[in-house]
Amino acid sequence: MSENLNPFAIAQAQLDEAAAILQLDEAMHQFLREPMREFHFTIPVRLDDGTTRSFRGFRVQYNDARGPGKGGIRFHPDETIDTVRALAAWMTWKTAVSDIPLGGAKGGVICDPREMSPGELERLSRGYMRRIAPYIGPTRDVPAPDVHTNPQIMAWMLDEYETLVNHHEPGVITGKPLALGGSQGRTPATAMGGLFTIRNAAELLDMSLNGTSCAIQGYGNVGSWAHRLGTEKFGLKVVAVSDEFGGIYNPHGLDPQVVSDHLWRTGKVADCPETENIANAELLELDVDILIPAAIENQLTANNAHKIRAKIVAELANGPTTPEADAILQDKGIYIIPDFLCNAGGVIVSYFEGVQNGYQYYWEEEMVNERLDRKISTAFEAVHNMAQNRQVPARVAAYLVAVTRVAEAVRLRGWV
Numbered sequence: 155m156s157e158n159l160n161p162f163a164i165a166q167a168q169l170d171e172a173a174a175i176l177q178l179d180e181a182m183h184q185f186l187r188e189p190m191r192e193f194h195f196t197i198p199v200r201l202d203d204g205t206t207r208s209f210r211g212f213r214v215q216y217n218d219a220r221g222p223g224k225g226g227i228r229f230h231p232d233e234t235i236d237t238v239r240a241l242a243a244w245m246t247w248k249t250a251v252s253d254i255p256l257g258g259a260k261g262g263v264i265c266d267p268r269e270m271s272p273g274e275l276e277r278l279s280r281g282y283m284r285r286i287a288p289y290i291g292p293t294r295d296v297p298a299p300d301v302h303t304n305p306q307i308m309a310w311m312l313d314e315y316e317t318l319v320n321h322h323e324p325g326v327i328t329g330k331p332l333a334l335g336g337s338q339g340r341t342p343a344t345a346m347g348g349l350f351t352i353r354n355a356a357e358l359l360d361m362s363l364n365g366t367s368c369a370i371q372g373y374g375n376v377g378s379w380a381h382r383l384g385t386e387k388f389g390l391k392v393v394a395v396s397d398e399f400g401g402i403y404n405p406h407g408l409d410p411q412v413v414s415d416h417l418w419r420t421g422k423v424a425d426c427p428e429t430e431n432i433a434n435a436e437l438l439e440l441d442v443d444i445l446i447p448a449a450i451e452n453q454l455t456a457n458n459a460h461k462i463r464a465k466i467v468a469e470l471a472n473g474p475t476t477p478e479a480d481a482i483l484q485d486k487g488i489y490i491i492p493d494f495l496c497n498a499g500g501v502i503v504s505y506f507e508g509v510q511n512g513y514q515y516y517w518e519e520e521m522v523n524e525r526l527d528r529k530i531s532t533a534f535e536a537v538h539n540m541a542q543n544r545q546v547p548a549r550v551a552a553y554l555v556a557v558t559r560v561a562e563a564v565r566l567r568g569w570v
C-alpha cells in the first residue's frame with residue numbers, strides 16, 4: 155500500500171501519537187486536531203496583458219490559545235488547503251515548543267510566482283492582504299514569508315494594510331525589509347537557528363562540526379543561508395546542494411559565494427563551475443554526516459529512507475519526512491532534529507521583530523543571534539530531556555512538550 159502523503163493527515167497522526175502518550179482527554183484531543191478558524195477566498199488580479207485571473211487563497215488560524223496567530227504565506231502552484239492546515243498546525247507546535255507567546259497560523263495562494271511579472275505579483279500580494287486584513291493584526295494574527303514569498307512581498311502587504319487602516323502598524327507582518335521595520339538577522343534566522351540545533355545535536359553525539367560533510371536539499375532562503383552560515387560560522391564542509399531543477403556535488407566542498415553567483419546568473423544551481431551535476435534523489439542518499447532537507451514536504455519517504463546514510467538529519471523544511479520514513483530512520487539510529495524545532499529560528503526572530511516594532515526600538519544583529527541561540531537551545535534541551543524521560547524519539551518528545559503547553563493554555567481559558 156502506498157503512503158498517505160496528505161500533510162494534514164500526517165500532522166494529525168503525529169498529534170494522535172502524542173495525545174495517546176499524554177493520555178490527553180478526548181475533548182481536548184479532538185479540539186487540537188482541527189483548525190479553530192479558516193478563510194478561503196478568491197483574489198482577482200489584473201494581468202499585464204489586460205486580462206483578469208482569479209487566484210485561490212487561504213488563511214488558517216489553527217490555534218491562538220497562547221497568543222496571536224503566527225505563520226508564513228506561501229505562493230505555490232501545488233498549494234492545497236490541507237497543506238496550509240498542516241503548516242498552521244506545525245506553527246502552533248513550533249511557537250509552543252519555542253515558548254514564545256504566539257499561536258499558529260498559515261496562509262497560501264495557489265499560483266506560480268515564477269510565471270508572474272513583478273507588477274502581477276504586487277497586485278496579487280495586495281489583493282491577498284485586502285482579503286485577510288479584517289482578520290489579522292499584531293494582537294490577532296501576524297503573517298510572514300514562506301516558500302516563494304520574500305521581504306518585498308511583505309513590504310507590499312504591509313503598505314496595503316496600513317493604507318486600509320490609515321495608520322502605521324509595522325507589527326502586522328514580519329520578515330519585512332529593514333527599512334520598513336524588519337529585524338536584523340531575520341532573513342538568515344531559520345538557517346541560523348537550525349545550525350544552532352545541529353551544533354547542540356553534534357555535542358550530544360560527540361561529533362565535531364569542523365570539516366564535517368553535509369548535503370543540503372533546497373537552495374532558497376533557508377538552504378542557501380544554511381550553506382553560507384554553516385560553512386563560514388560552523389566550519390561545515392557542504393559537498394552537495396540542490397534546487398528543484400537538480401543538484402551539484404564536489405567532495406572537497408562547495409563555495410557558497412560561487413554557487414550564489416552562479417544561481418543569480420542562471421536561475422539554478424546545476425552546471426555550477428567545478429562541480430558535478432547530480433539528481434535530487436542522489437543528493438539525499440550521499441555518504442555525508444549531516445543531511446539538511448530545506449525544500450518542501452515529503453522528500454524522505456518509505457522509498458528512499460533505507461538509503462539515507464547521514465548521522466544527523468536536520469529538518470529545516472517543514473514536513474520533509476513521512477511517518478514511514480521516520481520509523482525507518484529511527485531504526486537506523488539516525489538522529490533527527492524534528493522540523494518544528496529545527497526550523498523554529500524564523501518564527502523566533504519574527505517574534506523578536508514584532509517586539510521591536512511594538513517598542514519602536516531596534517536591536518543589533520549580535521543581540522538578535524544571541525537571543526535566538528538562547529531561545530532555540532532552551533527548546534532543544536526541553537525536547538532532549540523529554541526524550542530521555544519518556545524514552546521516545548525527538549519528534550515525539552517535541553510534540554509532548556508543545557501539546558502539553560497548548561493544552562494548558564486551552565484549559566486555563568476554559569475552552570475545553
Ligand code: NAD
Nearest residue numbers: 301302344372373374375376397398448449471472497500
Ligand atoms: P524558498 O522558496 O526560498 O526556497 C525553496 C527551495 O527549494 C528552492 O531552491 C526550490 O528550487 C527548492 N525546491 C523546491 N522543490 C524542490 C524539490 N522537489 N527538490 C529540491 N529542491 C526543491 O523557500 P524557503 O523559505 O527557503 O523554505 C524552504 C522550506 O523551509 C519550506 O519547507 C518552508 O516551509 C521551510 N521554512 C521556511 C522558513 C523561512 O523563514 N523562510 C521558516 C521555517 C520553515
